[in-house]
Amino acid sequence: MKFEHVLVVGAGQMGGGIAQVIAASGRRVSLHDPYPGAVERGLEAMRKSLTKLGADVEETLARVERVDDLVEADLLIEAIVEDQSEKEALFRRADDLLPETAILASNTSSIPITSIAAVTRRPERVIGMHFFNPVPVLRLVEVIRAVQTSDDTAAAIVQLARDLGKEPAEVRDFPGFVSNRILMPFINEAAYALMEGVAEPEAIDTIAKLGFAHPMGPLALADLIGLDTCVAIMEVLHNGLGNPKYAPCPLLRQYVQAGRLGRKSGRGFYAY
Ligand code: CAA
Numbered sequence: 001m002k003f004e005h006v007l008v009v010g011a012g013q014m015g016g017g018i019a020q021v022i023a024a025s026g027r028r029v030s031l032h033d034p035y036p037g038a039v040e041r042g043l044e045a046m047r048k049s050l051t052k053l054g055a056d057v058e059e060t061l062a063r064v065e066r067v068d069d070l071v072e073a074d075l076l077i078e079a080i081v082e083d084q085s086e087k088e089a090l091f092r093r094a095d096d097l098l099p100e101t102a103i104l105a106s107n108t109s110s111i112p113i114t115s116i117a118a119v120t121r122r123p124e125r126v127i128g129m130h131f132f133n134p135v136p137v138l139r140l141v142e143v144i145r146a147v148q149t150s151d152d153t154a155a156a157i158v159q160l161a162r163d164l165g166k167e168p169a170e171v172r173d174f175p176g177f178v179s180n181r182i183l184m185p186f187i188n189e190a191a192y193a194l195m196e197g198v199a200e201p202e203a204i205d206t207i208a209k210l211g212f213a214h215p216m217g218p219l220a221l222a223d224l225i226g227l228d229t230c231v232a233i234m235e236v237l238h239n240g241l242g243n244p245k246y247a248p249c250p251l252l253r254q255y256v257q258a259g260r261l262g263r264k265s266g267r268g269f270y271a272y
Contacts, residue, residue, distance in 0.1 A: 009076065132179075184230060231252050
C-alpha cells in the first residue's frame with residue numbers, strides 16, 4: 001500500500017511532527033484537531049521545523065490541508081490525548097467513516113493497541129505506529145502489533161516507516177511496549193536520585209550526557225516529554241505489569257500536582 005492520503009488526528013507536538021514527515025515524503029495529509037487554534041499552532045511549528053531542516057517549506061505545507069472533521073483516507077494516524085476512552089471513541093468513528101481497506105494506526109506511547117483494535121470491525125487493520133519527539137529528527141518508529149494485527153498490516157506500516165526515512169522496530173503489544181518500558185524507569189530513577197538528595201538536576205543530567213553519551217539527561221528529557229505524560233506512562237506500566245518497581249516517583253507526582261509539567265508549562269525540573 002502506498003498510503004497516498006493520510007488523515008492525522010491531533011495537531012500537537014507529535015501529530016504536527018507526524019503530519020510534517022508524511023507531507024515531506026510527498027503524500028497528501030489531512031490534519032484534524034478539534035481544539036481551537038491547535039492546527040494553526042501545529043502548522044506554525046511545522047514551518048519552523050521545515051525551515052531548520054532547510055526543506056521546501058511552502059511546497060511541503062501545501063500538501064497539508066486542515067479538515068474540520070474526520071475525512072476518508074488510506075490511513076489514519078491518531079495522536080490525540082493519552083486517554084483510552086477518547087482514543088476508543090475516535091477509533092469507533094474512524095471505523096464507521098474510513099474505507100474498510102484503510103489502516104487505523106495509533107501513535108500512543110502506552111495505551112494497549114489490542115483494546116483499541118477491539119472496538120473496531122477491522123481489528124486486523126489496527127496497529128501502533130509510535131514516533132519519537134522531535135518527530136522530524138528522530139528516526140525510530142516503534143511498530144506495535146496488537147494481538148489481532150495481520151501480517152499484511154504490519155508489513156505495510158513497516159514499509160511506510162521506511163518510506164518516510166525512518167527505521168521501524170517491531171514489538172508486541174505489552175504495557176509500555178519496549179521504548180517506555182526502558183525509558184520511563186530510567187527517568188523515574190533520576191527523579192528518585194533528585195528526591196533523595198543524591199545530586200542536583202544538572203549533575204544527574206551531566207552524568208547521562210557525558211557518561212552515557214545521551215543527547216539529553218533524563219530530567220531534561222522528562223521536561224521535554226511532559227511530567228504528566230511520564231507519570232501517566234509509569235501508571236500504565238505499574239498497573240499493567242503489576243510490579244511495584246514501576247510505581248511513579250512521589251517527586252514526579254508532586255511536580256505534576258504543582259503544575260510543573262516541563263517545557264510546556266514553563267517549569268519542570270528546570271525553568272524555561
Ligand atoms: N525540527 C527540525 N529540526 C530540529 C528540531 C525540530 N523540531 N529540533 C532540533 N532540530 C535540529 C536542529 O536544528 C539541529 O540541526 P543541525 O545539527 O543541522 O544544526 C539538530 O536537530 C540538533 O539540535 P540542537 O543543536 O538544537 O540540539 P541537540 O543537538 O541537543 O538536539 C534534540 C536536540 C534533537 C532534541 C536532542 O537533544 C535529542 O535527540 N534529545 C533526545 C530526545 C529523545 O530522547 N526523544 C525521545 C522522547 S520519548 C518519546 O518521544 C516517546 C514517548 O513515548 C514518551
